[in-house]
Structures are given as structure tokens and as C-alpha cells.
Amino acid sequence: MTEATSDIEGVANKSPKSPATGGGRRKLAAARWWKNGDVGAAYLLLVPVLVLFAFSVIYPLFQTIWLSFWDIKGLYPPKFTGLGNFLALARDATFQHAVVTTLLWTGCTTLLSVGAGWGISLLCALAPRQTLMPRVLIFAAFGVSEAVTGYIWLGIYRPDAGGLLNSVLTAMGLGGLAHPWLGDVNTALWCLIIAYSWAQTGLPLILIYAATQAISKTVIEAAYIDGAESGAIMRHIIAPLSLPGLRVALFINLLGSLRAFDTIYVLTAGGPVRSTETIGFFMYRESFTQFKLGYGAAATLVLLIAVLIISIPAIIQRTKEVR
């Protein structure tokens, strides 16, 4: 038996509780940490954040869960209804339609914004200096509030002669294509998706671009020296190595799309004929215009569950990557 083999066997035979194993080392480190008083300091530093978190997230969450069990209509006295709101939601055709719209909306806006951001970031990665200005401009759109985005696109989609899109079409001799974009149930949702994706492309662009900048220059230089074309370098080196950034961008944009409200409110107010009403908008309508707080809270929880279903696996995976 060689010395190397002996070492491996020696490690393998050691008990997990042995101080020499990883678990033992962690215990030792923890004991030393505690002794030094670091844990107390750490918890002390965490207190403000935990208090804020409890006040702004945990308390409203439990309040929302509690509200969802009540039948509240305006200022009338609330009645306890148990799971009644959830059962009513399951039967509510308007809510079912909102769920379908939300899926379509979330899928399309995420794919479009992240897809565009990924594509642009890959192009930018090939010529970082020359593409600084476009990157800044595209990212600037992400900094614009959703409501302002809505008003910008309202001006673009206006049905009259003042609408930018129809004016451009007319100027190009394509006046026949001019259309009341936001008033047609067949086009309204797609127009919203484009408007929202436009504003959301900046973040994936920056995240993925940052991932491409982390790729070692020597790898790319080596590929060039070996005679690889730019397209091949992008396809076989930059694109695969940008995937960590892509995953983060997908996660963030997916959650953002699920919760989107302002752009929809400004552009269509959920119409025409509720064709652009997502769960987020449904929740707003029920809670704040109808003041059916219990019903709205139940819809909020459904949305929260959808967010958690997406978030938890992504967070677990991200945590593993960090470790």
C-alpha cells in the first residue's frame, strides 16, 4: 500500500465526530467563536434588521393570512369564513382568467426581457468599450419607475393621431396597420408585455454582462490563438459561462413580473374586458377598490405561494453554489 492510499484510508476510517473531520473542525471553530463573544455581537448586529424584517414582512404576512379567513366587505362588520375565500377564489371565473393571464404575462415578459438582456450582453461582451453607451441607456430604462414607463408607452400606443406608433406607421405609408392597440383584447396584453419587457431588460443585461466580465481573459485569448471565430467564442465560451448571471436574472425578473402592477394599471387598468388583469391587479381591485380585504388577502396568498414555489428552489440552488 502506498503512502497516498494509506492517507485516504486513514481519512475514510476516521469517525465523523473526530476533531480531524469537517464536522469536528466546525464545532471547534464555533466554540472558539462563542468564547470570543463574536456570536453575541453578531446577534446584536442582526437585531435591527430582524426587528425591521419582523415589522415590515413577518407581521404583514401573518396579518394577510389572518385576513384571508375573514369575509370583509367595505366597512361592514367582518365575518369569519375560514377557507371560504379560497373556495370562492377557486370558483371565481375572473380569478381563473387572471391566473391564466398571469402565467402568460410572467412567462412572456421574463423570456423577452431576459432573452433580450442576454443577447445584448453577449454582444457587448465582445466589444465592451464600444458598447458602453448602449449599455448605460438600456440600463437607464430599468431605473425608470413602472408608472412612468406606463405613461411613456401610453403615449406610444395612443389610438389617435398623437400616438407615436400609429404616427410612425402612417408616416411610413403603413397607415392601414394603425390600430387602437390597448383597446383590442387581441393586442392589449402583448402591448403590455412589450412595454414591461422594455423596462426590465436593463437588469438582466447588467447581471449577465457582469458574469461575462468574470470570464478569464486568458480563456478567450487562447481560443482566439487557436483560431476560433467570434461567433464560436460566443457560442462555446461566453454563452455557457454567462449562465450563472442568466439564472439570477431569470429569478429576479420572474418574481418582478409576477408582482407587476403599475404598468398594467396605467396602460389598461386591467381591461379591455379584464383581458390584461393579472393576479396582482385582481388583488388590488378586490382589496382597494372593492375593499374586500379578506378576498384580496386570499388572492395575495395564492400569489405568494406561486412566488415561493419559484423562489425556494432557486434560493436553495444559489446557496449551494455559494457554499
Place this chain on the structure above:
Amino acid sequence: MKSHAIARRRATIAAGRVGLIALAALAFSAPARAAAADVSGDLVLLDWAAGSEEDMLKALEAGFMKAYPNVTFKEINLTTQGDQRGAIRAALQAGQKADIFINTWPAFRKELVDAGMLKDLTPLWTGAGIGDNLSSSWKDLGSIDGKLYGITYTFGDRSAMFYTTATMKKAGITAQPKTWDEFVANFKKLNDVKVNPIAIGAKVWSHTEWFESIYEHLNGVDMAAKLTSHQIPWTDPSVKNTLKKYAELIKAGCCGDANTMLAMDWDNASDAVLKAGTYGYQMIGMWNNDRAQSTDGLKQGDDYFITQFPAMGAGHDDVASVDTKEFSEFANAANPAAADAFLAWIDTKDAADIVAQHGLASPSTKVDGSLYGPVIKYSVDAVANAKVQFVMGDLLPGDLVDEYRVQLQKFLQDPSDATIDAVTQDLEAKAASSY
């Protein structure tokens, strides 16, 4: 001599009368001043008014504080977008304490009354002589089950159509139509000069205005009251006939295509009529009068005017749809004396003139009508001679009003008999669970 004696006696009597009047005035004003002095402290208003209405409110507050110098107004301001009821409910549920608030939704008033939050103002009406300034029809509009909960201080004609004189001149329309047939006949004149006759902003709610005015003119205010309180179903022939009449309007080329209507909000429709001149008429509330002047820079009477909804000849042409704004007092008001004094003052001549000076209509019988601009004067005269019906949408419960707007959007997309049947059935299904 005799004539001198008579003259002296007359002069003595006249002087005596003047003295009596002066004494009476003194006797009257002394307790009034004392009463005004007794009313003191902070008067808290839950305020969601904005723009020129907020300016008017400030002027009213100043006017009241002049009459009651020991009272100081305090405001809880709600900055909201869209339907303000949500913000008011949230403020109340969050424990905000106010003495009075502005309301414009009868259905909301009922909600507050059912929750025991509003004070019955019937004794105040009688005790403070509010009836001297307001006709009983305004009392009826502010009442629920015979008890008064809201004192109206301004109102707007909602059966009036705005138009510009330039557009009418271009179309060769020299006199505004008085009857439905004349109105529809004018569509051709407007279409011939590439103007759509009516701008309907159906993005959210303003398409319901047409349904309501047609309904009231075909069926009368009593039927409208029954429909809004669900004493008759939405599948009633009166509703279907109204939608068929509305469909006639659309099929006659009134309003451009349905998708354009659904893409426009009421303010886009206003721009299309008053600014762009691409549409002929818009039926909308009197706040558009202020907008036309402040936003579009138009001169009322010269650049634009209004005309009342045309007569339909169904025996109910003496109706007008109105909206109102009223003050209500909270049952738990911290300063009920000041609140009562303000509600009793709000329709006096002083207050009514402030309302009129700010370009709004006052329901007070004491208002100086010469303060009105031509548009408001026309609308006040139209309403004064009509049986009034509150905007039907504002009388419906929250659940139903939303469905009502959406179902009427569906109707605009396809105004066929089949859609009318489907829409009325869906409305009735919602109404069945909303009351």
C-alpha cells in the same frame, strides 16, 4: 293740515317700522353672534378634493371661519388616484378621527350608515332651518330610509354633452338637436366632415353614462331607482330595450370602432372633442368645464358649450342625471357643535356664492345666479326643470359596479341581441350576490 298730519303719522309709522326692524335685527344678530362665539375648537375634515375643487374648499373654510371665528379648520388629506373610497375606508379603519367628510357616492353613504358611522342630520335640517336654503329634493337625495345623512353643497349635470362651436360650424350644425331623431340625423353631417359624432371613453367607466341617460329617458327615474336597488332584475325588458337603443346609436356610426372606445379614458375623449376636434360630443360631468378652461385654455360659451341629452319621446324627457357632493358628519365627531354649524352654513348665501364663484353649481336657493358662467348656468337651468336621478353607477354596490362597467364594455364590442341577452344575464347573476 290734514294731509300734513297724515304725512307726519306716516313718517312716524315708517320711522317706527325702521326702528322695529333695526331692533329685530339687533335682537336676531345678538344671539346669532353669541351662537357663533359658542362654536369653537378644531373642525377636522377628511379631505380628498383636488385641483380647483380643493381651491373652492379652502375658500369655503375661510368663509366659515369668518362667520365662526373661534373655529379652526384642520384637514386630513388623502392623496389618491382613481376611486377615493378605498383611501377613505383605509383612513377610517386605521383610526383617523374626523368630524366631517366629503362624499359623492350614495352607495358608500349607505355602507357608512350601516356601519353606524354617520350621524342622522334630520334634526339639524329642521332645527337649523337648512330647508330655507335647500329644496326638499336635495334632502331626499341625501337621505336613506327617510333619514338625512348628507347635505349637498354642489352638484353637476351628467346628462349634458360638451361640444365645440368650431366643430359644429364645420359640420354646418347651427342649432343643437332637441330630439333623438334630430340628434342621430346630425351624425351624417359630422361624419361628412370626418368627425365622429360621439366620443365615448370606455377604458374604465364613462361609457356607462350613455346607458344611464338612455335608460332614464326611456323608463323614468322611478324605474332607475328600482333597478339600482335591485327591485327589478337586470334581465328586465327596460334594460334590454335601453341596450337596444344604445346599439342603434353605435350602428348609426356614432362613435368610431369599439376598440378605439375601449382604448380611450374619459380625458382622452375630452381631448378628442375639445382639443383635436375629431369627435363632436362628449357626455361627461361638469368637472370637464373646469378642465376645458384650465387645461385646454378654451372660453366657455364662445369656444365650447353644452347641450342637454335629447328628448326621446317616451314620456320621461323631464329627467336629468346628476352627481352631487355632500358633507356628512361622523357619529363620533369630536366637535359636533362646529360640525353642525358648518353643515348648517354650507348652503347659506355666503357659502353658495363661494361655490358659484369657483365655477360649480350650488343647490342653494339663495345662490346669486349671475355668478355662474354660461355652461354652469345652462346646466343649472336644465337640472332645475327636471326630475333628477343620481348617477346610477354610483348607486350600485361595489361588486356590481365593476361588473356593470365590464359587461357594458362587452356590449360595445358586439352590440347584438345575443350579447345583450348574455350581458344582462351576467349582470343579474352578479346583482343576485351583491345586495
